[in-house]
Amino acid sequence: MALIQTGDPLYLPITQDPVPKTEDQLEEDAQVMMQLGTDKYASEMRARMMSASLLSDMESFKAANPGAVLEDFIRWYSPRDWIDDEGVDEWGQGKGHLSPRMMITDNPWSTTWASAQPVPAHRQKRLFDDTREAEKALHYLCSKRIGQVAQLLLPTLTHAALYTLSLQKQEALPSLPDVAQSILNKLQYATKPIHQKLQLYEEITRDIESVEALVAQVNSLQHKLGGNNDSKEFTSFLIQLMRGKEVSVPDGSRGDIGARITTMFRDAQKAAHMMTSVSNINKDTINAEDSRYKVFPEPSCKEFILRAIIPRPSPSSTPQPQRLYVCLKRDHIRLAGFFSEDTTFL
Template structure:
């Protein structure tokens, strides 16, 4: 029985039948549908994010779907700089190019696997059109699916290039089933181990960039009309801070200079705030100009004199300072209210002067009464232990 069965199958395989072109076309369509159905049974699309508005797959004509991919690995500035140094040290030969491709292939492999899972039946050309449009060269005309024709760039056509080899090894795996590109647990353990191996001083040194930026941000948020150059000074300190935080190995000398600059500016801001609080000034232009001149260390005339608001507050400040300076420390004297009241009444508004200055100005003829009158000036400084005189005298030399 088995021999007869074999002979019958062989005879059936040797029989040929002719059919028309229409029948052949219908048979091809049905066969492609069957193949597509069989293909979808074992490779169903997963991990789709959205449908591409225009692109279709080159071989099947199905719409191209954007895959759900893993987020890129976050890296700090020092890690990026280390990676750049490693890339530069590799050189420019073929071996260096292969090493760069291997270092960057982890993310590329993940994206290819996600793309394959979202688009069954896709080829490398489909991935390149979506992932790296620069490597897809458009040609004239359109294909059978109604989209523009094209071909891969020359670098993608190199035999056994990293893109083609990675595509060949990629499997249709959605992103949620892939190995994580960034393992946050492992990275956290590495960070904790790194911090535990450092001394307290080294940990404080690591905090210098953040603390300095926070101090500068707080300083730049201060808005004082009496310090019009404050934003420019803060910007100059920021430029210096950016230069200091860029290298991996910190330079403490730069941070010391930046700290001194911030300290000096902070002292000026504190002085302006203190003067505004003590003098009770408003936001008028007159009071702002008064503060600007006062901060520059010049002799300033008080607006309104002693009868103005600023003058009255300054007088009260000096009177309170005199009371504090002459307070009695003895307990017996402090209990005598009458004595204290009498002594408070004897307190002067302003303290005793350390010196007295006099400036005498006159216009008189010298050296003779018939000479032209000329300006004369005499400065006198009287202190407890000495007297200082400085004169400025002019003479008419026309008829000498």
């Protein structure tokens, strides 16, 4: 591309980087733009708010391209506002003209171009003054109470907690990734508004706490019952155990899990009888004392269930199910029976 009036090559200028803004600052700017309205005054105010970066780019462009006009800048900066015409100019490039909005009298682009001076980017006033912005941030923090500063850390802390939770790989909790994703969706919604809603963070914290408790329970059970056992049978056992139902121990007391459960009860019995705190008794005495105590504690009650299928009330009746439940405790006995009869005689 060549300059329209002089035919000199068009040089791309070195411009200042755009001003970095956080998400809440962008949302504040959008709210200000919406509150200005749609009249002529509002349009002028929007143009003034956006003219700082535009003026810097125009000054850089003029410094890199002496003799340039507004049309040259528009071709580079906003190609959509340059409409091509038929034919070529004297420099061998296509002709064109500005769009209708650029040809409005005293529009922001033309007035800013008229006031712009040819100044390179390194000599311009900085669009983003990091020192001033840092002072504003420090002043903002100094004006807040400790509780308000802690609230500013909620998005970061909850994201860190959720990230730590997502790193947990548990085959016994197959739905953990889906639960973590649902919490993440809720967290994205909570961190969106400028003004925080503590109620949403409380709900997210409770969700993370409940999932963390499940993960801790699985880790504890896996350490106590399985050790390094990663078999499918043991994983299935953990899944059933986490569902809160009665679970049959694989291989009973002869299996690895049963042996670990027996050891846990034996250790509990020792602790109950203060055996672990005895340090001045020799090994033979300790083994003799261990043999005095049973592996499992004394039961608080005993339950018996008798089931039978017999014909009642006569031998020729159809066999019917019968059931008798007995509960034995130290101070009472309870019986509950279920009896059926065949009262149809053919």
